[in-house]
Amino acid sequence: MKRCLLALSLALCAAAAAAAPATYELDPNHTQVLAQWSHFGFSNPVANFGEVDGTLVYDPEDVAASSVQVVLPLSGLQAFVPRFNDHLRSDDFFDAANHPVVTFRSTRVEAKGEDRLAVTGDLTIKGITREVVLDVRLNKTGQGSDGRAKLGFDASTAVKRSDFDLGKFAPNVSDQVDLRITTEAIVPRASEQP
Template identity: 65%
Template sequence: MRCKLLLTSLLLAAGLAQAAPATYKLDPNHTQVLASWNHFGYSNPVANFGEVDGTLVYDADKVEASSVEVTLPLSGLNALVPDLTKHLQSADFFDAEKFPTAKFKSTKVEKGEGGKLKVTGDLTIRDVTKPVVLDVTLNKAGEGRNGAPKVGFSATTTIKRSEFGVAKFIPNVSDEITLRITTEATVPQEGDKK
């Protein structure tokens, strides 16, 4: 009887361990959110949204239990050209003084084709929230240098900036913005810096 009880407890514990998704902290040093657009047909500039802060809940066995929430401080926006960075942060575009962050919060995660994921969520820019769908690839799941569980993802989507109240210079500067995201995230360990 005692053996049976022990076996049942172990099986239940194993089932719970498998069912429990892990919560990861995004690594801002290995996360890039790149926006690119067309400028008068001549070039395709990019801007990086740095200093990303966020958490990722990932369950490989039950991806629908996964989620992501990210904050992009616009103080970390860098268009690689100081004047352009300053202009993008101005009231003509993001109005970073009035709206200091952009945010994304997932509402649904599902399996896509070829082992990819579809992540639907709400993107908020200038206090305007619209649904977007990210096409996501799991790059790798493993362990970080400290032995903590670690994952890496890449994602893409296209948005229309005019839907978020960022409409300056359309159509000469494209309305469509391509977003390319790459990130690494690790399960925080006891003693990690908060």
């Protein structure tokens, strides 16, 4: 009987720990932040913001207590053509020499139904900050192959280039840019935590 009670206590403790808020690090190997726009109506090119660095706090019991912070170094911006990469990083667009990163910091997280969230936050590009709302779908929570807690989600939003002083060639090159994000995040090992 004591063994059964001990096993039940351990199981309840494990369940409570699994439901507690956790801090995750974004996995840059399994994260893509894709931007897509219309080029004179002829094509819809994409660029990927690689080298993502970020953390998120997720509390399934109190979603409003969740948060996310992301840094996108423009050194990782990849439009798949070297000359175009350089053009996007130039002062015609991102001016990466003077503004080397794009950042996002959430200000509010709201539940929007089963596995759906609205994440409102401040997007900063070229020193200009605008509020954006990400439509988020939680794909899965569980354990990674090494036993650490892991989650994955997809998100999307649309922004106007001109809001961030990136509006060159608009409206022929669309002012609206659609952003699609897919990511996995994992709780860091104890030795990696501050």
